[in-house]
Structure formats: structure tokens, C-alpha cells
Amino acid sequence: MGMHRKTITLTEQQDSWVKDQIETGQFGNDSEYIRHLIREDQRAQRRLATLRDALIAGESSGESRPLDMASIKALGRERVKAAE
Numbered sequence: 407m408g409m410h411r412k413t414i415t416l417t418e419q420q421d422s423w424v425k426d427q428i429e430t431g432q433f434g435n436d437s438e439y440i441r442h443l444i445r446e447d448q449r450a451q452r453r454l455a456t457l458r459d460a461l462i463a464g465e466s467s468g469e470s471r472p473l474d475m476a477s478i479k480a481l482g483r484e485r486v487k488a489a490e
Contacts, residue, residue: 414440 416424424436433439 424439427433427439
């Protein structure tokens with residue numbers, strides 16, 4: 407995987423925050439912390455896309471029906487027993 411050098415500009419507060427994160431020992435330098443933030447953002451974007459897809463699927467699945475809580479609980483109990 408190739409690496410590309412980027413130049414970014416931070417406010418004093420942001421720079422202080424980054425330095426504090428490095429001082430905790432979790433990150434060796436600014437670049438490691440920024441790459442961590444990018445990976446976290448990528449994960450969040452994937453989760454958001456999955457949620458949006460589920461919402462679209464739910465909306466297009468037809469008319470909703472009243473909830474039958476007894477059936478939902480029974481199905482949950484069956485799943486728990488099957489997993490044991």
C-alpha cells in the first residue's frame with residue numbers, strides 16, 4: 407500500500423487535542439492518530455449506509471401490521487433455546 411504525504415492545518419485547540427491523544431501512548435505520532443480517525447469515519451459511514459439500506463427495505467416492504475408481542479416474545483425464546 408502506497409503512502410501519500412498530506413499537509414493539514416489545525417487550530418491551536420485541535421493541535422493540542424492531537425498532541426494529548428499521542429501523549430496517552432495509544433498513538434506514536436500525528437499520522438497514526440489521523441489514520442485512526444479516518445478508519446473510524448470509514449466504519450461509521452459503512453454502518454450508516456447499512457442502516458439507510460435497512461430503512462429503505464423496511465419502507466418498501468409494504469404496509470405495517472399491528473405488533474403481536476406474544477408472538478415476538480415466543481420467537482425470541484425459541485431463538486434463545488436454539489442457541490443453547
